[in-house]
Amino acid sequence: MLDAPGPLPRDMLRDLLGIRRDPLGYLRSAVERWGDHVAFPLPTTPVLFVNTVAGARRVLVENAGGWTKQTVQYGALSLVTGSGLLTSDGSAWREARRVAQPAFHRSGLAAVAEQSVAAAERLRARWDAGAAAAGDGPGGAGGGVVDVDAAALQATLEVVGRTLFGGDVTAEGVDDGERVVAAVLEALGVVVSRARTPVPGWLPTPSRRRLRRANRVMDEVVERVVARRRATGELGDDLLGLLLAAVDEGRLPPEAVRGELVTMVIAGHETVASCLTWTLHLLAQHPEAQQRLHAELDRVLGVPGNPGGPSAPAPRRAPTWEDLRELPWTRAVVDESLRLYPPAWVVTRRSEAEDVVDGVAVPAGTLVIVSPWLLQRRADAHPDPERFDPGRFTGEGPEVPRGAYLPFGAGARLCIGRDFALTEAVLVLAALLRDRAVRPVPGREPVLEALVTLRARDGLELRLEPR
Numbered sequence: 102m103l104d105a106p107g108p109l110p111r112d113m114l115r116d117l118l119g120i121r122r123d124p125l126g127y128l129r130s131a132v133e134r135w136g137d138h139v140a141f142p143l144p145t146t147p148v149l150f151v152n153t154v155a156g157a158r159r160v161l162v163e164n165a166g167g168w169t170k171q172t173v174q175y176g177a178l179s180l181v182t183g184s185g186l187l188t189s190d191g192s193a194w195r196e197a198r199r200v201a202q203p204a205f206h207r208s209g210l211a212a213v214a215e216q217s218v219a220a221a222e223r224l225r226a227r228w229d230a231g232a233a234a235a236g237d238g239p240g241g242a243g244g245g246v247v248d249v250d251a252a253a254l255q256a257t258l259e260v261v262g263r264t265l266f267g268g269d270v271t272a273e274g275v276d277d278g279e280r281v282v283a284a285v286l287e288a289l290g291v292v293v294s295r296a297r298t299p300v301p302g303w304l305p306t307p308s309r310r311r312l313r314r315a316n317r318v319m320d321e322v323v324e325r326v327v328a329r330r331r332a333t334g335e336l337g338d339d340l341l342g343l344l345l346a347a348v349d350e351g352r353l354p355p356e357a358v359r360g361e362l363v364t365m366v367i368a369g370h371e372t373v374a375s376c377l378t379w380t381l382h383l384l385a386q387h388p389e390a391q392q393r394l395h396a397e398l399d400r401v402l403g404v405p406g407n408p409g410g411p412s413a414p415a416p417r418r419a420p421t422w423e424d425l426r427e428l429p430w431t432r433a434v435v436d437e438s439l440r441l442y443p444p445a446w447v448v449t450r451r452s453e454a455e456d457v458v459d460g461v462a463v464p465a466g467t468l469v470i471v472s473p474w475l476l477q478r479r480a481d482a483h484p485d486p487e488r489f490d491p492g493r494f495t496g497e498g499p500e501v502p503r504g505a506y507l508p509f510g511a512g513a514r515l516c517i518g519r520d521f522a523l524t525e526a527v528l529v530l531a532a533l534l535r536d537r538a539v540r541p542v543p544g545r546e547p548v549l550e551a552l553v554t555l556r557a558r559d560g561l562e563l564r565l566e567p568r
């Protein structure tokens with residue numbers, strides 16, 4: 102038994118539908134009702150929800166080795182990934198992390214930047230074509246109402262697909278990046294819907310068949326990508342090359358290649374899309390922050406008739422990797438958006454042995470839930486927590502305490518794609534907003550939905566205005 106207050110089993114049963122419909126709202130109300138440590142009476146597993154910096158730190162940092170990812174959350178994901186960095190533990194995780202890490206070093210980020218800007222430029226072209234077709238503005242100069250959520254998902258899929266598989270398009274012209282990404286989406290859809298309505302694993306349901314089909318596509322594509330890379334005689338030093346070399350050296354099992362590639366597609370697209378969607382929403386809601394962002398973009402990327410400094414040769418050119426450090430406000434907007442809308446809104450772990458989490462004794466096998474969403478909205482850590490204030494990250498606003506800001510997790514399992522994601526988010530925003538503004542569409546307030554990441558139910562419509 103956990104020595105923490107919480108609902109009775111019959112309360113949980115009564116609330117089950119509500120928990121499924123709005124898990125984040127349920128956690129929020131649980132904290133309001135029972136405080137920062139809440140025990141949930143599940144029949145098979147003790148579950149502790151801990152909403153303190155000290156509790157999160159104990160589990161994710163101080164005693165990280167005593168906690169595993171053997172949880173419902175990661176169990177569901179591993180149906181798609183097999184073994185991969187996100188879901189594995191112990192020595193298998195350590196070795197895979199060591200192998201993959203160099204692919205995420207600074208030297209690889211220039212390629213991420215290039216793909217991010219290219220994806221944003223394709224998106225701009227689609228928007229302009231759509232606006233021209235709808236007769237919105239001369240030549241479709243970026244006007245009209247668009248679903249930025251769908252657009253962000255498409256752009257981030259392209260970035261992760263092309264960064265990981267881009268050089269490996271088949272001779273027949275079939276884009277394997279797109280195929281594997283489509284299969285991952287299909288499989289994820291099945292896993293999310295099954296997590297909501299559990300069906301015995303042996304039942305040959307249509308969703309089970311869809312999952313098997315998607316898994317087969319992933320197997321085939323990865324096999325082909327690997328064969329092609331091997332046929333070149335050079336393994337290369339990108340993620341695929343590093344994984345193959347590690348398999349050859351016996352450091353990783355052969356199936357790790359598929360597991361890690363699929364893991365990166367899953368971990369690396371919807372998270373960044375969620376970040377972009379909510380950042381655009383916040384900018385639309387806060388014209389003064391958007392104005393400052395535009396001023397920064399004008400300074401760095403030039404303005405029509407008045408090109409910027411030496412680093413801005415053409416009026417409002419597309420941003421580049423080199424511009425990143427010149428965009429501190431854009432970056433602060435992203436950082437603050439990740440505080441208010443952390444895409445990974447919940448993180449879970451299971452204890453391998455007894456532990457004490459922020460004063461609560463937990464037996465082995467306890468499931469602990471930490472929510473970056475709730476921690477990052479604690480008033481004692483973030484004054485006026487609901488207020489969107491990018492100044493918190495530029496030194497102009499209240500300081501953000503270490504430990505109370507964890508959109509990328511913390512400790513040894515910190516997101517390996519953190520710099521990848523920040524590079525991508527800042528450059529996509531800069532590319533999209535350099536000559537247009539986003540405004541809210543009256544009556545189309547987004548509805549927050551906490552799925553694998555924080556999504557906008559039915560998308561997020563914003564009005565684009567040329568500027």
Ligand code: HEM
Pocket residue numbers: 186187198261364365368369370372373376443444445448449507508509510511513514515516517518519521522
């Ligand atoms: C804004 C975007 C992103 C957010 C908010 C995010 C968030 C997170 C969080 C919170 C974790 C830790 C989970 C835990 O401790 O249980 C994590 C881990 C991970 N992320 Fe990200 N992520 C993002 C983008 C990316 C990208 C772009 C990639 C890859 C291309 C990626 C790959 C991974 C991987 C492989 C792990 C597992 C790392 C390990 O355990 O060694 N993520 N991410």
